[in-house]
Amino acid sequence: MGKYIVKRVGAALFTIFIAATITFFIMNLVPGDPFMSDKAPSEEVKKALEVKYGLDKPLIVQYKNYMVNLLKGDFGVSYKLQKNRQIVDIIKESFPTSAKLGAYAILFAVTFGIPLGCIAALKRNKWVDNVIRVLSTLGISIPGFVVATTTMIIFTVNLKWLPTSGLNGPSSYILPVFTLGFYPMCYIARLMRSSMLESLSQDYIRTAKAKGMSNFIITFKHALRNSLIPVITYLGPMIAGVLTGGFVVEQVFNIPGLGRYFVKALNGRDYMVIMGTTIFLATLIILMNLVCDLLYKIVDPRIKLGEE
Amino acid sequence: MAENNNKNLLEVKDLEVSFFTYAGEVKAVRGISYELKPGEVMGIVGESGSGKSVSSYALMGIIPEPGKVIGGNIIFDGKDITNLKEKERLKMRGKDIGMIFQDPMTSLNPVFTVGNQINESLKKHTDLNKEQRKARIIELFRLVGINQPEKRINQYPHEFSGGMRQRVMIAMALACNPKLLIADEPTTALDVTIQSQIIELLKDLKSKINMGIIFITHDLGVIADICDKVAVMYAGNIIETGSIDEIFYEPKHPYTWGLLKSMPKLNAEEHERLIPIEGNPVDLINPPKGCAFAPRCKHCMKICLEKKPPAYNISEGHDILCWLPIKDEYEREVKNNGKSE
Numbered sequence: 001m002g003k004y005i006v007k008r009v010g011a012a013l014f015t016i017f018i019a020a021t022i023t024f025f026i027m028n029l030v031p032g033d034p035f036m037s038d039k040a041p042s043e044e045v046k047k048a049l050e051v052k053y054g055l056d057k058p059l060i061v062q063y064k065n066y067m068v069n070l071l072k073g074d075f076g077v078s079y080k081l082q083k084n085r086q087i088v089d090i091i092k093e094s095f096p097t098s099a100k101l102g103a104y105a106i107l108f109a110v111t112f113g114i115p116l117g118c119i120a121a122l123k124r125n126k127w128v129d130n131v132i133r134v135l136s137t138l139g140i141s142i143p144g145f146v147v148a149t150t151t152m153i154i155f156t157v158n159l160k161w162l163p164t165s166g167l168n169g170p171s172s173y174i175l176p177v178f179t180l181g182f183y184p185m186c187y188i189a190r191l192m193r194s195s196m197l198e199s200l201s202q203d204y205i206r207t208a209k210a211k212g213m214s215n216f217i218i219t220f221k222h223a224l225r226n227s228l229i230p231v232i233t234y235l236g237p238m239i240a241g242v243l244t245g246g247f248v249v250e251q252v253f254n255i256p257g258l259g260r261y262f263v264k265a266l267n268g269r270d271y272m273v274i275m276g277t278t279i280f281l282a283t284l285i286i287l288m289n290l291v292c293d294l295l296y297k298i299v300d301p302r303i304k305l306g307e308e
Numbered sequence: 309m310a311e312n313n314n315k316n317l318l319e320v321k322d323l324e325v326s327f328f329t330y331a332g333e334v335k336a337v338r339g340i341s342y343e344l345k346p347g348e349v350m351g352i353v354g355e356s357g358s359g360k361s362v363s364s365y366a367l368m369g370i371i372p373e374p375g376k377v378i379g380g381n382i383i384f385d386g387k388d389i390t391n392l393k394e395k396e397r398l399k400m401r402g403k404d405i406g407m408i409f410q411d412p413m414t415s416l417n418p419v420f421t422v423g424n425q426i427n428e429s430l431k432k433h434t435d436l437n438k439e440q441r442k443a444r445i446i447e448l449f450r451l452v453g454i455n456q457p458e459k460r461i462n463q464y465p466h467e468f469s470g471g472m473r474q475r476v477m478i479a480m481a482l483a484c485n486p487k488l489l490i491a492d493e494p495t496t497a498l499d500v501t502i503q504s505q506i507i508e509l510l511k512d513l514k515s516k517i518n519m520g521i522i523f524i525t526h527d528l529g530v531i532a533d534i535c536d537k538v539a540v541m542y543a544g545n546i547i548e549t550g551s552i553d554e555i556f557y558e559p560k561h562p563y564t565w566g567l568l569k570s571m572p573k574l575n576a577e578e579h580e581r582l583i584p585i586e587g588n589p590v591d592l593i594n595p596p597k598g599c600a601f602a603p604r605c606k607h608c609m610k611i612c613l614e615k616k617p618p619a620y621n622i623s624e625g626h627d628i629l630c631w632l633p634i635k636d637e638y639e640r641e642v643k644n645n646g647k648s649e
Contacts, residue, residue: 203415204415206409208417211429212397212398212401212402212403212433221428226418300418300419
């Protein structure tokens with residue numbers, strides 16, 4: 001187990017390195033630079049800034065400098081959005097907001113998605129199943145910004161029940177959490193339904209029936225645990241994505257999270273912010289995948305990690 | 309008490325089971341009747357799709373969708389359980405009737421320890437406390453011949469071999485001392501040496517525990533050893549039933565003849581071929597008007613195709629569904645009449 005984790009961490013570092021490298025060069029291929037804006041600074045000022053941040057050097061040297069600093073744990077500073085502020089500080093400030101929102105969204109997606117999938121599987125081809133299937137297919141097909149704006153129009157503009165933007169008080173969480181968690185919930189419900197149906201057709205379900213187990217135990221003990229693997233597989237990257245902030249949701253609801261900051265950084269070519277958030281996101285995804293793989297082992301004792 | 313011993317443990321009367329599929333009603337079991345006394349072992353033999361498994365699922369009330377019992381009665385221990393409510397059924401399943409299945413590799417839940425899986429049955433059906441349940445599971449493991457039971461109960465099914473898993477299944481079925489054990493092809497998925505071990509185990513258990521056993525198989529060889537009586541099923545009917553000796557040495561139905569001929573023999577000449585039963589199983593959506601076996605029968609007569617044969621009693625406990633003995637009887641009568649005239 002320990003050996004396996006060490007191996008995985010090694011592989012993870014390599015993956016992060018590759019991700020950082022690719023992002024670095026692609027980012028620099030995009031036309032424009034951090035200092036272009038409506039009020040463009042004079043040539044001299046721009047030159048001075050470039051020298052200050054080392055952007056006057058050839059790309060390959062910039063890359064080398066960045067990587068060396070990265071190894072030292074230095075993520076650099078923002079060029080534009082929050083001038084000269086450490087990237088680490090920026091992430092530290094904006095991530096908790098995103099993470100809090102994301103955690104609620106995941107909780108929402110899992111607590112509703114899994115039971116909905118189970119119910120649909122149990123009531124296969126009955127009206128309940130049909131309703132859940134239509135709903136979840138809709139949820140997967142409708143883009144986030146449509147869900148966000150539609151719910152906003154209904155609940156804040158027309159009904160005036162909920163605030164439109166920001167995160168002040170519990171009621172302001174409802175819409176962003178729903179919008180953020182709706183897609184994963186629908187996806188989980190669909191995964192759960194099909195995987196549950198497969199589990200319910202297995203021989204050991206018949207054995208459980210023959211032992212006199214009630215439908216409740218059969219579904220939630222015998223079938224559920226066997227159906228969880230595909231859901232866990234999906235949950236890993238999903239959790240990482242949702243925690244770091246729905247770009248759309250944070251934009252629409254004007255939430256000061258990492259997602260909104262990432263979008264701003266991209267638009268402003270704030271190189272170090274882009275790099276920092278990308279590496280952060282990549283690390284989180286890899287970490288979540290590792291957690292998932294360890295979870296498999298707990299859910300299904302047949303699964304062996306590495307060369308056990 | 310003497311009366312009690314003669315009382316039937318199980319009586320099945322004209323049981324009919326159908327599956328309502330998109331293609332139509334599949335009449336899987338078309339009116340079968342049999343009786344089983346406590347401690348008696350009955351074999352049900354038949355090819356795939358003859359209704360042998362489905363008829364046993366009906367006893368348990370676990371016929372898979374879209375199947376349904378559409379006629380007949382099942383009387384278990386003096387009580388009609390044909391249309392029992394699901395709640396009542398749950399109390400019976402696993403307690404009064406235990407069941408073991410064909411494929412031990414897939415019949416145990418892979419994500420729970422075997423001890424856990426037996427424990428849940430004990431927890432549901434008995435008043436034993438945790439310690440007593442554990443002791444009972446260990447006792448069961450010893451009974452079915454699993455070594456080191458204290459260690460083995462905490463293992464997962466994938467840590468057991470096929471034969472051992474079937475032993476676990478048997479232990480599970482016996483956990484609450486059922487009055488009836490249904491063994492649905494318990495040896496089919498096992499290789500021959502393991503097969504004989506499991507049969508030996510069941511025989512051993514049969515002598516230790518006084519319970520009725522229904523042993524379902526498509527392999528006549530397997531049941532010769534263990535059964536008191538045999539029912540041969542074809543296309544949802546029991547076409548011949550009798551004691552083990554009657555079925556093996558004096559079979560009267562052409563299908564039973566065919567089954568016996570198609571069995572490999574130990575003393576067969578080299579290169580001797582097995583004789584298959586020609587033709588295909590019947591379509592159970594539109595079963596033939598007459599005898600279901602008629603189209604494949606070498607002794608088929610005109611009446612076989614037109615009218616379902618009645619039950620014919622050969623001797624006490626030996627019945628068949630066939631026109632042949634009736635024809636013989638008729639011919640004898642004609643001959644005798646001729647002589648007397």
